[in-house]
Amino acid sequence: MIEIIVACLIAFLCLVLVLVxxxxxxxxTESGAAPVHPPVAGLSGxxxxxxxxxxxxxxxLQMRNRPELKPVRERFWRDRRRIVLIxxxxxxxxxxxxxxxxRFLVRNGLHVALQEEVGILFTASWALLYLKLTxxxxxxxxxxxxxxxxRNVKLPVExxxxxxxxxxxxxxxxxxxxxxxxxxxxxxxxDLR
Amino acid sequence: xxxFLYAFPCVGVFFESLLFWRLWKMVSRYPYLFAFVLYSLVRxxxxxxxxxxxxxxxxxxxxxxxxxxxFSRFFVNWEFFRGTFPQRSALHEIAxxxxxxxxxxxxxxxxxxxxxxxxxxxxxxxxxxPVFEQYLSLAQALLLLAPAAVARYYRxxxxxxxxxxxxxxxxxxxxxxxxxxxxQVLHGFVPYxxxxxxxxxxxxxxxxxxxxxxxxxxxxxTAGHENQVA
Numbered sequence: 001m002i003e004i005i006v007a008c009l010i011a012f013l014c015l016v017l018v019l020v021x022x023x024x025x026x027x028x029t030e031s032g033a034a035p036v037h038p039p040v041a042g043l044s045g046x047x048x049x050x051x052x053x054x055x056x057x058x059x060x061l062q063m064r065n066r067p068e069l070k071p072v073r074e075r076f077w078r079d080r081r082r083i084v085l086i087x088x089x090x091x092x093x094x095x096x097x098x099x100x101x102x103r104f105l106v107r108n109g110l111h112v113a114l115q116e117e118v119g120i121l122f123t124a125s126w127a128l129l130y131l132k133l134t135x136x137x138x139x140x141x142x143x144x145x146x147x148x149x150x151r152n153v154k155l156p157v158e159x160x161x162x163x164x165x166x167x168x169x170x171x172x173x174x175x176x177x178x179x180x181x182x183x184x185x186x187x188x189x190x191d192l193r
Numbered sequence: 194x195x196x197f198l199y200a201f202p203c204v205g206v207f208f209e210s211l212l213f214w215r216l217w218k219m220v221s222r223y224p225y226l227f228a229f230v231l232y233s234l235v236r237x238x239x240x241x242x243x244x245x246x247x248x249x250x251x252x253x254x255x256x257x258x259x260x261x262x263x264f265s266r267f268f269v270n271w272e273f274f275r276g277t278f279p280q281r282s283a284l285h286e287i288a289x290x291x292x293x294x295x296x297x298x299x300x301x302x303x304x305x306x307x308x309x310x311x312x313x314x315x316x317x318x319x320x321x322x323p324v325f326e327q328y329l330s331l332a333q334a335l336l337l338l339a340p341a342a343v344a345r346y347y348r349x350x351x352x353x354x355x356x357x358x359x360x361x362x363x364x365x366x367x368x369x370x371x372x373x374x375x376x377q378v379l380h381g382f383v384p385y386x387x388x389x390x391x392x393x394x395x396x397x398x399x400x401x402x403x404x405x406x407x408x409x410x411x412x413x414x415t416a417g418h419e420n421q422v423a
Contacts, residue, residue, distance in 0.1 A: 003306050004374050007331060011370035014334040018363030021341045022356050107347045109283035114290040121346075 054083060055151060057144045077142055084143040084150065085135060091157050092131045097187075098160045099124040104186055105167055108179060112167070120163060127156035201391060202237060208398035209234040215405045222408065223276065225268040226358065230401075232265055263329055269362050270336045276355045277344050282413040288343045295339040303332050327373035334366040344411075352411040357404015361397035368393040 060080070063073040102120060106112055134153050137146055171179055213234050220227045236258045244251050278288040307328040341359055344351055351359070372389045375382060 001378070004377050007306055007327065008371055008374040011327075011331055011334070011367050011374060014331065014338060015364065015367035015371065017338055018334070018341075018360065018367060021338070021345055022351075022360035022363065103347050106287070107284060107349065111283075112287065114287055114294070117287060 054080075054087065055143065055147060057147075060144060077144075080143045081138060084138050088131055088135050088138065088153060091153060092128065092135075094157050095124060095127045095131065095160060098157070098164045100186070101183065102164050102167060104183055105164075105171065105179065108182060109175075110167060110170060120160075123156065123160055123163070127160055130156055201388070201395075202241070205391065205395045205398065206234070206237050206241075208395060208402055209237060212398055212402045212405065215402065219405065219408055222410070223272055223354075223405075225272040225275075229265050229268045229272075233262065236262065263326060266333055266362075266366075267336075269358070270333055273337060273355060273358050273362070274340045276358070276414060277340055277349065277351055277411050279414050284343065284347055284349065284413065288340050291343050292336065292339050295335060299335050300332055303328055303335070323373045323376060327370050330366045330369040330373070334363060334370065337363050337366065350412040352414070353404055353407070353409035355411050357400050361400030361404070364400075365393045365397040 060073065060076060063069045063076065099120070106117070131153060134150060138150065143150065209230060213230050216223060216227045216230055240251070240255060240258075243254055274288070274292065278285045282288075307324060337359060341351075341363075343349075369390050372386050372393075376386045379386075
């Protein structure tokens, strides 16, 4: 009986996946959009300099010692939280962009091993999960809790970036211009920026 | 037999004939699908006179040909794979490895699940175990989903032909598997459940007819063809 129920559930899941895979709109990989030249994998969040200043809490602690500055301190906390949330959101977009860039390279004929691709799939999924959790933590408890977690939020993005750069280095020189042009069109279609 | 039950296979044959006519023009492009459709059409056309003139032969012929039909569905799986990732495609190798990984990883799990499971539908046992059909459909659905997942991951535009092929076939296989599993548990559902798989088959043919009305291949297929021409 249990086997039948499990098999039934798997079959039902298959049906849902079939509908999702074949009925949702396909992203067109070909387009007549005019080519522009943004950076091949330009990252905004990961390039943030002096993130220590953003996450530092010395000012906040000083204000906490002075009760008359309570309204200022609260506004400071909210503003800082909003900025950190925007930064983590940018990092999420960076991960998606890097992941998409890698898939774009593979789709355009760069040879990779399945093992490598599975590794990227897990790294990118983990990075996105980590960033989502960080966003929830920051939104719920503010930018000054679990500071080491928030400080390290850039690491998975950098890790993914270096793997993408490694792959880009394998692109033959004569293909690079073509890849850059194709990627510029792809970014426009996907609207990731 | 009620007129409704006659109308049912008639609609099926009608869709199969139209599909056969459309596929005739693409036979060199989709030979495996064409072979499957041809077999199904011939089989259904043969079953008509048998049901009329030799009704006592019907069950025997139906289940024997059904057995061949079950295995010929692998042709459709293969057609979907080669249509989405042709040999000259950059993604062919990685999609092939993903398919192998599914075969080696998931299919033994399916085998384990079905091992030793007995069907409670004894009247069908004489010809074919419903458990066998249920798990074979499930395995074929998974084999269809593996390349579809790779195509989605790399944003390969499948084109109307392959999308329709995958959609119709996937719905049919999933419904068959759910139906046969459901029949084991809900015995009162048997009179209706028996119609569900043929209805899904007719639906699949209708979707395929829409999908193959024109030649619209995947981008991988087109790109590879253009490169070859260049």
